[in-house]
Amino acid sequence: xxxxxxQNLFDAYLDGELxxxxxxxxxxxxxxxxxxxxxxxxxxxSGHIISSDRDPVSVPHDFPDRLLAxxxxxxxxxLARVRRSLYxxxxxxxxxxxxxxxxxFFDRGRDSRVAGVKVEPTSIVETGDPQSQTLxxxxxxxxxxxxxxxxxxxxxxxxxxxxxxxxxxxxxxLTILQILEMLKDANKGGPKLRHFPGANINDLLPGAPExxxxxxxxxxxxx
Amino acid sequence: xxxxxxxVEPAEREASGSxxxxxxxxxxxxxGDRIALRALVDLHKDRLFAFIWRMVRDHHExxxxxxxxxxxxxxxxxxxxxxxxxxxxLFTIGYRVCLNRLRRKRPYSGELAIADxxxxxxxxxxxxxxxxxxxxxxxxVWSAVDRLSPPQRATILLFYRSxxxxxxxxxxxxLPLATVKSHLHRARARLRELLxxxxxxxWSYFRNLSERVG
Numbered sequence: 001x002x003x004x005x006x007q008n009l010f011d012a013y014l015d016g017e018l019x020x021x022x023x024x025x026x027x028x029x030x031x032x033x034x035x036x037x038x039x040x041x042x043x044x045x046s047g048h049i050i051s052s053d054r055d056p057v058s059v060p061h062d063f064p065d066r067l068l069a070x071x072x073x074x075x076x077x078x079l080a081r082v083r084r085s086l087y088x089x090x091x092x093x094x095x096x097x098x099x100x101x102x103x104x105f106f107d108r109g110r111d112s113r114v115a116g117v118k119v120e121p122t123s124i125v126e127t128g129d130p131q132s133q134t135l136x137x138x139x140x141x142x143x144x145x146x147x148x149x150x151x152x153x154x155x156x157x158x159x160x161x162x163x164x165x166x167x168x169x170x171x172x173x174l175t176i177l178q179i180l181e182m183l184k185d186a187n188k189g190g191p192k193l194r195h196f197p198g199a200n201i202n203d204l205l206p207g208a209p210e211x212x213x214x215x216x217x218x219x220x221x222x223x
Numbered sequence: 224x225x226x227x228x229x230x231v232e233p234a235e236r237e238a239s240g241s242x243x244x245x246x247x248x249x250x251x252x253x254x255g256d257r258i259a260l261r262a263l264v265d266l267h268k269d270r271l272f273a274f275i276w277r278m279v280r281d282h283h284e285x286x287x288x289x290x291x292x293x294x295x296x297x298x299x300x301x302x303x304x305x306x307x308x309x310x311x312x313l314f315t316i317g318y319r320v321c322l323n324r325l326r327r328k329r330p331y332s333g334e335l336a337i338a339d340x341x342x343x344x345x346x347x348x349x350x351x352x353x354x355x356x357x358x359x360x361x362x363x364v365w366s367a368v369d370r371l372s373p374p375q376r377a378t379i380l381l382f383y384r385s386x387x388x389x390x391x392x393x394x395x396x397x398l399p400l401a402t403v404k405s406h407l408h409r410a411r412a413r414l415r416e417l418l419x420x421x422x423x424x425x426w427s428y429f430r431n432l433s434e435r436v437g
Contacts, residue, residue, distance in 0.1 A: 011404075011407065015389075039415055039419075042419065043414065045360070046414050050364065050383040050384060055273045057272075057285075059269055059286065063289070064261055066290070067264055067293055068260060068261060070290065071294065
């Protein structure tokens with residue numbers, strides 16, 4: 001056996017996977033060849049040291065307590081996931097039930113009103129007395145009108161709020177000269193600006209009071 | 224000692240008790256049973272910590288990674304397949320966390336910096352080898368192990384220290400079996416290369432010990 005062949009068998013020998021005949025051949029080569037003897041000895045002793053050396057460090061004795069404290073903080077994954085699912089799924093399910101109830105309600109009304117076909121009222125719940133579970137067409141129309149009024153009222157409120165909200169001019173919309181012009185006439189009353197003692201904050205607001213001279217505003221715009 | 228001996232299947236010498244016991248513990252831990260969680264930690268913490276410490280060679284970081292691995296394992300119990308052992312799964316998680324830390328710590332170079340190496344001789348004063356020569360040899364061997372790439376180091380540690388077979392190592396490292404065997408082969412070649420530079424005095428100690436070991 002040559003050195004190259006012998007060295008190709010080192011791994012199988014060290015892993016205990018060498019057949020008895022090849023192991024004998026390798027042993028014979030090892031006796032004859034100092035180079036292979038040295039290489040194999042290095043690997044055997046290295047493996048021995050790696051496998052048998054005692055670990056100089058050990059896990060701290062309070063490691064399990066600290067770990068379980070972290071588990072308490074984070075919670076177990078499954079529990080956290082269930083809770084997260086409930087947080088999301090619960091409101092979604094409730095919203096879905098309400099939406100379905102409303103949709104069913106409107107669909108029933110629309111069928112009877114728009115299609116011009118008389119639809120017999122059906123029971124909301126399959127079981128029980130149908131008469132006591134259904135709404136008459138008159139009740140339905142009244143309810144629809146009430147909801148329409150409520151929706152339009154909400155829209156009006158929102159529009160009114162948006163229009164009433166004052167908007168301050170943005171600094172980048174004004175030139176330096178415009179700002180100076182506004183500050184120049186600011187001593188005519190109203191709250192003083194903090195960093196510009198002579199300035200009137202009302203002048204900076206759009207829709208200035210009626211008693212403020214509009215001429216200056218026009219002049220500022222001309223600039 | 225591993226040399227010249229067939230690898231014993233890990234399931235046969237699992238120190239953490241019977242397979243059934245582990246399955247029961249996991250089932251209870253999945254239900255949030257703190258006693259079962261504690262038992263799983265107690266069963267695996269020492270081996271996992273030792274492996275991680277040998278990978279990163281930093282006590283605090285090893286503890287941090289170990290804790291992270293356990294927490295990740297507990298947080299994803301539902302993804303654990305009972306066809307594998309819990310320790311395999313835990314070591315897989317620990318190894319992935321280790322790799323991430325090592326990559327973040329330094330650009331992947333395949334080797335540790337010399338400055339990162341600690342004196343193995345000082346760390347293990349009362350091991351089997353007792354002479355000054357023995358200390359030097361041990362230090363050389365561990366320094367050589369530290370200079371292996373992380374996958375090679377993990378393979379060597381799991382093979383020799385944890386006494387796992389290549390199949391089990393492949394599951395832990397999530398690599399094909401052939402790749403694990405290649406890592407083992409290259410790691411041994413690299414160890415040889417690094418240790419052959421030892422002075423003659425140390426080499427004579429190796430030769431004598433090899434005769435005793437063999």
